[in-house]
Amino acid sequence: MSEYVFDTKAAAKFSDEKYQKVNLYESHRLFCDVYCLLPGQSQRAHVHNDEDKIYHALTGTCDVQIGDVTQPLPPGHTAIAPAGVEHAITNNSNEPATVLAVMAPHPRLRKD
């Protein structure tokens, strides 16, 4: 089995304190995380000036904000926050939720 293949369901970890970010892979080019949100938890609205962000819903349905629009993100749906566009994700449901989060380039490891 490859060290580069991940079961996102097995990787998920939750905490009552706050939503969890489980990193699968990172380089200067991108990071790929599983975000794990219990009911009521959220990643607050923020902007990355020079990075694009992808949220892809794995399990559960969060509400995603992209710019001025907030809408449900059910499993199999993908949201893109281009650089400069405010975004947030909140689990307003009664079930745990997991989201694949990808950002490029990596905001901390980027070389340019």
Add this chain to the structure above:
Amino acid sequence: MSEYVFDTKAAAKFSDEKYQKVNLYESHRLFCDVYCLLPGQSQRAHVHNDEDKIYHALTGTCDVQIGDVTQPLPPGHTAIAPAGVEHAITNNSNEPATVLAVMAPHPRLRKD
């Protein structure tokens, strides 16, 4: 509804001729596609010297090759091909398959 939120199932398009790439978003930082593979179709083994690639299985189960290892990629599993590592994906099953494919930076639009 946001122009940046996509239903990957609705976006999928298949062709008997070859696997299809449906682009959801692209910039110089990344592209995000839905790859749509009928039984027997594949993206052949190849290498990107300066880009990282992510395959995330949406529906159906393809076999993914990362370096020297080939293994099934069932829905909810994520495979990473770091820059320089050969990779391929093949639908050896009897059902159509869709895969979220992300590459960073964009191999054609990149600025550096």
